[in-house]
Amino acid sequence: MTGETLPAARGRSAAARRWGRHLDSTALPWLLLLPALVVILGLVAYPIIETIWLSFHAGTDLSTGPFVGLSQYRSLADDPDFRAALVRTIYFSVFNVVATMVIGLLVALVLDALRSRGRLLGVIVLLPWAMPRVASGIVWKWMFDAQYGTVNWALNSAGLHQFNGYAWFNSGFSSLVVISAAWIWQSVPFIAIALLAGLRSNPHEIIEAAQVDGAPYWRLVFRVRLPMLRPLLVVLLVMSTIWAFQAFDYFFVMTVPPGGPDHSTEVLSLLTWLNAFSLLQQGKAAAIAVLTFVILAVATLMYVRSFREATE
Amino acid sequence: MRMTSRRTWLATAVTGVACALALAGCGSGSGSGSGASAQIKVWLGDPVSPQTMPYVQKLADQFEKTHKNVTIQLSLLSDANAHQQYITAIEGNSTPCIGLVGNTWTPEFAGLGALQPINATAAKLKQSYVASMVDSATYKGTVYGYPYDVGVRALIYRKDLFTKAHLAPPATWTELQQDAVKLQSANPGVSGFAIIGGNQWYYLPMVWNWGGNIAAQQGGQWVSGMNSSAAVAAYQFYANLLRVEKLSPSASANWQGSDADQAFALGKVAMMVGGSWDLQAILATKASMQSQIGTALLPDGPAGNNDTFAGGSNLTVFKNCADKADANSFIQFLLQNKNVAHLTSSLGLFPATLSGVSQQQAPGGAFSAPLWKTFALMVPHSRSVPEASTWGGVEGSNDLINAMQALFSGKSTSSTMSQLASQINTQLNSKTN
Numbered sequence: 001m002t003g004e005t006l007p008a009a010r011g012r013s014a015a016a017r018r019w020g021r022h023l024d025s026t027a028l029p030w031l032l033l034l035p036a037l038v039v040i041l042g043l044v045a046y047p048i049i050e051t052i053w054l055s056f057h058a059g060t061d062l063s064t065g066p067f068v069g070l071s072q073y074r075s076l077a078d079d080p081d082f083r084a085a086l087v088r089t090i091y092f093s094v095f096n097v098v099a100t101m102v103i104g105l106l107v108a109l110v111l112d113a114l115r116s117r118g119r120l121l122g123v124i125v126l127l128p129w130a131m132p133r134v135a136s137g138i139v140w141k142w143m144f145d146a147q148y149g150t151v152n153w154a155l156n157s158a159g160l161h162q163f164n165g166y167a168w169f170n171s172g173f174s175s176l177v178v179i180s181a182a183w184i185w186q187s188v189p190f191i192a193i194a195l196l197a198g199l200r201s202n203p204h205e206i207i208e209a210a211q212v213d214g215a216p217y218w219r220l221v222f223r224v225r226l227p228m229l230r231p232l233l234v235v236l237l238v239m240s241t242i243w244a245f246q247a248f249d250y251f252f253v254m255t256v257p258p259g260g261p262d263h264s265t266e267v268l269s270l271l272t273w274l275n276a277f278s279l280l281q282q283g284k285a286a287a288i289a290v291l292t293f294v295i296l297a298v299a300t301l302m303y304v305r306s307f308r309e310a311t312e
Numbered sequence: 313m314r315m316t317s318r319r320t321w322l323a324t325a326v327t328g329v330a331c332a333l334a335l336a337g338c339g340s341g342s343g344s345g346s347g348a349s350a351q352i353k354v355w356l357g358d359p360v361s362p363q364t365m366p367y368v369q370k371l372a373d374q375f376e377k378t379h380k381n382v383t384i385q386l387s388l389l390s391d392a393n394a395h396q397q398y399i400t401a402i403e404g405n406s407t408p409c410i411g412l413v414g415n416t417w418t419p420e421f422a423g424l425g426a427l428q429p430i431n432a433t434a435a436k437l438k439q440s441y442v443a444s445m446v447d448s449a450t451y452k453g454t455v456y457g458y459p460y461d462v463g464v465r466a467l468i469y470r471k472d473l474f475t476k477a478h479l480a481p482p483a484t485w486t487e488l489q490q491d492a493v494k495l496q497s498a499n500p501g502v503s504g505f506a507i508i509g510g511n512q513w514y515y516l517p518m519v520w521n522w523g524g525n526i527a528a529q530q531g532g533q534w535v536s537g538m539n540s541s542a543a544v545a546a547y548q549f550y551a552n553l554l555r556v557e558k559l560s561p562s563a564s565a566n567w568q569g570s571d572a573d574q575a576f577a578l579g580k581v582a583m584m585v586g587g588s589w590d591l592q593a594i595l596a597t598k599a600s601m602q603s604q605i606g607t608a609l610l611p612d613g614p615a616g617n618n619d620t621f622a623g624g625s626n627l628t629v630f631k632n633c634a635d636k637a638d639a640n641s642f643i644q645f646l647l648q649n650k651n652v653a654h655l656t657s658s659l660g661l662f663p664a665t666l667s668g669v670s671q672q673q674a675p676g677g678a679f680s681a682p683l684w685k686t687f688a689l690m691v692p693h694s695r696s697v698p699e700a701s702t703w704g705g706v707e708g709s710n711d712l713i714n715a716m717q718a719l720f721s722g723k724s725t726s727s728t729m730s731q732l733a734s735q736i737n738t739q740l741n742s743k744t745n
Contacts (some may be wrong), residue, residue, distance in 0.1 A: 059740065062424060111447050132558040146563030167563035171721075186573070256566040256711035261717035262387035277737070278708025 048293070055290045059283025072287035080261060082271065082288065084107055089267040092176060093244035099184050101233075102241055104191030109221065110191065112199045122193070129189035137253030138183040144168040169255060172264025179250045179265070187243060191236055196231040234307040238300050248273065268292050330507060343669070350635040351383045352642060353408035357394040358625060359461050359659050360412065367647075375645050384636045389552035401427045409633035410643060412460060415448035415624045416697055416707060423701020427627040428636060428687035430455040437682055444622035445664045448696040450507070457626030458643055459664030461656045461728055464690040465514070465620050468576065468586040473499055481608035485521065485549060488583065488611045490557045495582040505553055505666035506584035507560035509720060514569065514585050515550045517620045521613025522546035525663070525742055527698045534700055534740035538715075539733035546613065551719035566719040578600065585610065587623070588679070588687040593659035607686040622694035626666055653678070662691060698740065705739035713743040 055072055071225030076082045107125055111118045118291050128136065144151050146167040154165035168174045210224045226233070248269040252258045259266035259274065266274075268288060276285035360368055365388050372384035389397055389409070393418060400650075402424050412605060413421060421427050430437070434455050437446045445459030457487070462557045469481060473495055482488035492504025508514040519526060524542030527534045537543055548713035552557045560581075575581045577597035584590070595602055610618040627643045629636055646650065652663035662669050672679040673688035677722050697703055706712065715732040719725060 035676075062399065144560060147580075163559060165563070167561070167565070168560055169566050223377070256568065257713045259716060260710065261566060262714045262721060262723075277399075278400065278710075279705050279709075 005051075006176055006297075008264035017280055031305070051286045051289050051293075054282055057283050059281065062281050065283065066285070072283050076284070076291070078288055081266065083262070085266045085271045086291075087266050088172075088176075088265070089245060089269075092180065092247070092267060096180050096183050096244045096247075097237065097240040098186070099180070100187045100191055101237065103184060103227075104188045105195055107188060107192035108195035108199055111196050115136070122196070125192055126189045128186050129193075131186070132282050133186060134253055135251035136186060137182060137250045140178060140185075141169075144178045147179045170261060172261070175255055175265045179247075179254055182250050182254070183247055186210060187240065193238065194232065194236055195229070199225060200233040202228055230311060234303050238303050241303075242296055245269070245292060267282070320600065333367055335524065338513050347518040349381055349383060351639055352633075352635060352639050353385045354385070354410040354412075354642070355387050355389055355408040356412045358391055358414065359455040359463075359656065359661055360388060361389065364655050364658065366567075371646060371651055373389040375642055379638060379641065382551045382635075382642070384457045384642060385599070387600065396706075407630040407632055409630060409635065409639045411628050411630060412625050413457070415445060415459070415622065415626055416703055418449045418628060419699045419701045420704040421628065422454070422456040424717060425455040426630055428622065428631050429632065430458065440665055440667070441620065441666050442662075442666065442669065442691055445624055445626070447594060447699060448622060448624070449626045449628075450699055451675075451701060452699075455601050457628035458647055460625045461661045462622055462624040462650065462669075462694065463587050463589060463661045463666045464622060464687055464694050465517075465585050465587045465590075465610065466686045466690045467583060467608045467610055468591055469583040469606050470495075470579075470581075470604055472604045473502070473582050474606065479570075480605065482611045485518070485611045485613050489549075489553060489559075493557060493582060494637050495558060499582065501580065502576070503561060503581050503692070504559040504563075504583065505555075506575060506581045507550070507554045507564040507565070507576040508566045508567045508569055508572050508585070509716055510571075510713060512716070513545075513621050513623065513645045515716065516712055517547040517695070518550055518613060520619040521545045521610075521615060521617055523613070523615030526577055527700070527736055534675045534702075534737065536733040536736035536740070538736055539726075539730045544617070544729045545731060547716060547719060548725050551716060551725075554729075555720055555722065556643065561599075565717055571598070586686065589688075590663075591683070602683070605683065607683055609690060610688060617693070618690075619695050620690060622691075622696055624661070653658060662688065680681075700740045702740050705742060706736055709735065709739060711735045711739075 012252070028204065054064060054069060056069060058068050059072075104300050111122050111125070114121065143149050146152060146169075149168075151168075152163050152166055155166075166174075168178050185256070206224060206228075207220065210220050216225065246269050250263055250266060251270050252273075255265045259270045269292070272288045274284050275281045275288065316558065333347065354372075355710075356368060358563070365386070369386060372386055375476050376382060376384055380494065395414070398411065398413065398417070398421065399405070400649070402421065407426060411421075418427070423535055429652050432454070432455065433629065434446050437455055437458075441459045442462050445462050446455065447458060449457035467481060474491075477491075477494055479491050479494065482491050494504075496502060496504035515722065516526065519538070519542065520541040522545050523681075524540045524546060525537040526543075527536040529535075538547075544648055554565060560567075561575070564627050569586065569590050570593065571586045572586065573593040576586075577594045579601075586594075591605070591711045594605070610620055612618045627646065629639045629643070647663075647665065649663055649665060649668045652665070653668055653672065656663055656668075657672065662672055662679070669688055669691050671677055673685050674680060677684055679688045712731055715728050
């Protein structure tokens with residue numbers, strides 16, 4: 001009785017098994033992924049879609065307001081404060097990303113050369129990354145204080161008397177110099193440690209082969225070691241650009257009023273915050289945020305494309 | 313096995329639902345008027361701080377003892393985020409029952425329809441409270457909050473330097489400028505007058521002193537007077553103290569009050585406009601300076617007044633408070649002079665009641681000494697900013713500060729002030745007032 005099964009029942013159970021296998025191979029992975037997907041969509045996709053949606057609305061005060069199409073974007077194109085902030089953000093980002101990558105690479109090469117002797121130095125180098133930006137912003141502001149700052153004291157002591165009582169935060173340019181210094185100081189550690197990890201992963205045989213061939217140190221670095229790190233460099237460039245575009249804390253903490261004096265340090269992130277939370281112009285703020293997102297997406301695509309072209 | 317699993321599942325589900333209900337109960341509303349017990353949520357901000365919060369908690373405990381059915385739940389908002397938290401709460405209909413809100417925010421929240429009107433007219437309240445603070449709580453003729461505390465500014469000066477130079481405290485802004493020049497030249501390393509360019513409250517009232525106004529309603533619209541000759545002259549006068557007369561370090565174009573306090577305490581400033589809290593900060597930094605410091609009424613401008621801004625906070629009841637009667641009882645309890653004065657005097661501020669101000673300057677009061685009494689005498693000379701629900705945008709945009717900084721840097725006065733007036737008009741009329 002137990003050994004005999006009807007052909008129809010045998011067929012059904014085979015079909016059920018096939019269906020079960022089909023479910024296992026198609027639906028089960030999605031079912032397992034579902035909780036994570038819901039979280040990702042809720043935390044990432046929903047805010048992005050909502051921001052894009054809001055940018056097509058009046059969005060003043062506490063309400064979404066009527067649909068206004070592209071008028072927020074058109075008014076931004078005519079807004080001299082926005083245009084100035086956009087140009088300033090691009091200058092700030094280009095300068096700081098390049099400076100951070102160069103300094104980060106130099107630090108990574110030094111740490112790589114020191115090998116195990118550089119462990120303590122590696123920890124010290126990482127410290128600025130661990131420091132909260134608001135706290136470090138306040139410290140940097142004190143350092144550059146016109147009357148009591150150590151920077152003016154040091155420059156004055158070195159014979160540069162024009163810096164005696166020099167007010168760094170009285171002009172947009174000198175304010176941006178200080179903010180850039182603080183931003184680079186804070187960003188270099190991560191870049192340096194990431195590049196160090198990349199350099200340490202270079203295959204020894206290839207490096208030794210280049211050394212045997214008599215390649216000088218810098219040629220070895222630029223022609224052999226860095227090309228092997230291209231994927232990492234692209235990722236770091238993308239991340240640095242995004243961070244530079246989103247730089248907010250140092251601008252907010254160091255300048256008075258935020259973005260001052262007289263709007264001379266306003267960048268896109270600050271302008272977004274100012275419109276969203278100080279002026280309650282949510283629609284305009286959303287439009288600035290969307291444009292920032294688009295600019296960063298284009299920059300990322302350009303990086304990735306240039307990387308592909310270089311590797312093909 | 314299957315039964316056990318079903319039971320476990322059922323038990324888990326029931327427990328989950330119960331937990332969800334419990335959590336929902338914990339987070340419900342901002343007060344419950346039904347049943348035997350009512351919870352009053354109170355959001356506190358400036359002038360209450362982590363240091364003074366235990367005192368307010370003590371008051372809440374006292375109130376609960378006499379109101380057995382009421383539970384007071386206090387929350388302290390951080391200064392930096394308070395406005396944003398209120399706006400978010402109003403949008404999400406999750407406001408507290410009571411809010412201690414900045415006086416310039418009160419018309420804004422009233423305009424958003426979030427506040428419960430007070431059952432008294434402005435005229436009636438002005439018999440008991442500082443008039444400028446009642447104005448600050450008034451929106452379209454209706455009062456939406458009880459004034460809690462008030463702070464005003466006066467002239468803080470170096471008495472020893474004035475005595476040495478045979479000078480009396482200046483009675484007018486012109487005299488102040490002349491005295492500052494003399495003091496600066498007679499005392500190398502000392503600035504004649506501290507410019508506080510990063511905070512509009514230290515110079516915006518000069519527009520009133522020159523006979524101008526910040527904005528006024530005309531035909532249902534707000535029209536800024538910042539491009540009037542009086543306002544232009546007032547802003548230009550202040551800018552020239554730094555740009556032309558160089559009576560303050562160049563970095564003071566970005567100074568906040570605390571920067572001027574620090575410079576004064578280090579003996580590097582001869583005069584400054586400062587609040588009683590500034591004087592308190594100076595003496596906290598250098599108590600030995602007390603005998604060297606004098607205070608005087610603010611100098612008059614060409615219009616013959618020395619009016620200054622009334623800073624402070626109002627106690628408001630939000631519309632969605634389910635137990636407004638108990639909320640109002642708690643507010644009246646907090647407003648008792650003894651309860652307010654204990655907190656405000658420790659911060660160098662006044663209770664906003666007229667009797668409270670009188671008590672503070674009477675013998676034995678925190679403001680009875682000549683050095684402090686000046687501030688009490690300045691209280692009647694205080695005014696409020698335009699009672700527009702959109703004033704928050706003017707403050708938030710920092711246009712008033714940016715315009716002054718533009719003048720410091722030498723930009724054209726007429727175009728800067730015209731642009732400022734236009735920006736204020738846009739902000740104030742950005743919705744129906």
